[in-house]
Amino acid sequence: MILKFFSAVIPAVALLLLSSCGGRTGATATPDSGREIEMRHARNISMSELDDGVTLVSLRNPWDTTRNMARYALVEKGHDAPGTLPEGTLVINIPLERSVVYSAVHVALLDELGAGAAVNGVCDAAFINDTTVKAALKAGRIADCGSNQTPNIELIVSLRPEAILLSPYEQTDEVARYARTGINVVQTAEYMEATPLARAEWLRFFGRLYGRAEKADSLFEAVESNYLQLRLAAARSDRRPTVIFDRIYSGTWDVPTSNSVTGRFIEDAGGANPFASYTQSGSARLAPEEVFYKGKDADIWLVRHYEPSMTLSALGKENKMYPRFKAYAEGNVFGANTVEVPIFEDAAFHPDRILREMIRILHPDIERTPTVYYKKLN
Numbered sequence: 001m002i003l004k005f006f007s008a009v010i011p012a013v014a015l016l017l018l019s020s021c022g023g024r025t026g027a028t029a030t031p032d033s034g035r036e037i038e039m040r041h042a043r044n045i046s047m048s049e050l051d052d053g054v055t056l057v058s059l060r061n062p063w064d065t066t067r068n069m070a071r072y073a074l075v076e077k078g079h080d081a082p083g084t085l086p087e088g089t090l091v092i093n094i095p096l097e098r099s100v101v102y103s104a105v106h107v108a109l110l111d112e113l114g115a116g117a118a119v120n121g122v123c124d125a126a127f128i129n130d131t132t133v134k135a136a137l138k139a140g141r142i143a144d145c146g147s148n149q150t151p152n153i154e155l156i157v158s159l160r161p162e163a164i165l166l167s168p169y170e171q172t173d174e175v176a177r178y179a180r181t182g183i184n185v186v187q188t189a190e191y192m193e194a195t196p197l198a199r200a201e202w203l204r205f206f207g208r209l210y211g212r213a214e215k216a217d218s219l220f221e222a223v224e225s226n227y228l229q230l231r232l233a234a235a236r237s238d239r240r241p242t243v244i245f246d247r248i249y250s251g252t253w254d255v256p257t258s259n260s261v262t263g264r265f266i267e268d269a270g271g272a273n274p275f276a277s278y279t280q281s282g283s284a285r286l287a288p289e290e291v292f293y294k295g296k297d298a299d300i301w302l303v304r305h306y307e308p309s310m311t312l313s314a315l316g317k318e319n320k321m322y323p324r325f326k327a328y329a330e331g332n333v334f335g336a337n338t339v340e341v342p343i344f345e346d347a348a349f350h351p352d353r354i355l356r357e358m359i360r361i362l363h364p365d366i367e368r369t370p371t372v373y374y375k376k377l378n
Contacts, residue, residue, distance in 0.1 A: 095211025
């Protein structure tokens with residue numbers, strides 16, 4: 001079960017740990033023509049509108065930023081595709097009315113946008129927290145298409161989706177897997193963006209796929225405004241509590257670097273990261289002893305866990321090193337039970353909610369809103 005959990009949430013975990021360098025510096029995906037839709041934070045996607053109900057979308061390859069990963073022409077039903085499009089452009093008629101969605105993160109967003117009825121198949125159904133989608137699965141309105149690693153291709157084909165939405169990985173070719181089926185594959189790589197707001201801005205792309213552009217734009221405006229106001233409030237504090245994340249898995253401990261999204265959350269919440277000296281993109285995989293050496297005096301310890309319940313005593317029994325951490329000894333360990341709370345889903349498209357909660361824990365004098373995701377372990 002633990003291994004299956006990690007395969008299900010890899011995109012969500014990765015999007016919390018990947019590089020964070022702020023702004024839109026460096027290369028960006030470039031629209032091919034039309035009126036550019038301003039993307040203030042995202043660097044790996046660009047969109048432009050034509051006059052005839054067509055939106056051009058260009059996705060930059062996050063592993064080779066000199067190349068594009070995909071191009072789409074989103075053509076409103078009842079309109080014609082342009083006569084000339086860049087080579088390799090996939091034409092997708094919108095709004096999508098039938099789709100298979102690999103990620104629980106995206107399923108939750110579509111339900112929020114009011115497009116849940118356009119999802120008729122999902123992968124890794126056991127890990128979906130969205131109550132509306134869970135009810136639809138139970139009623140048979142949405143099909144469980146198996147693991148995102150080994151999906152039931154025959155079932156997916158039988159659902160006759162207009163598109164499959166999936167998160168691409170380096171050195172894999174999910175598009176080729178479906179080449180013979182004739183089903184459009186939309187690659188959703190927001191988890192490879194560098195900052196929380198950059199990831200969240202991709203929700204505007206999802207909105208256009210499902211005919212919810214206006215609602216998606218409005219939602220992002222609210223998320224961005226909330227996030228920036230919270231960040232400004234935290235920046236006014238002179239205190240910078242030190243924060244560590246998670247715990248040992250399979251003999252190693254993945255920690256957020258200064259160029260990771262989790263590292264950016266720590267910074268924006270007015271905290272200090274004991275592993276900021278590690279500057280690579282994503283997490284740094286360290287020996288537990290090194291984490292103890294650098295992080296033993298951390299003020300706050302945040303643990304995202306999949307166990308149905310966790311106590312401070314149970315955590316301490318996992319490894320004799322844990323009770324020696326300052327945060328453990330002082331009772332400042334907070335657990336987020338991912339079975340019950342949508343922390344990964346909200347981190348993707350509602351980073352303001354995650355930031356607010358981290359500020360609440362790090363700076364209770366600034367933010368007094370009750371916590372939703374993290375609970376102090378007793």
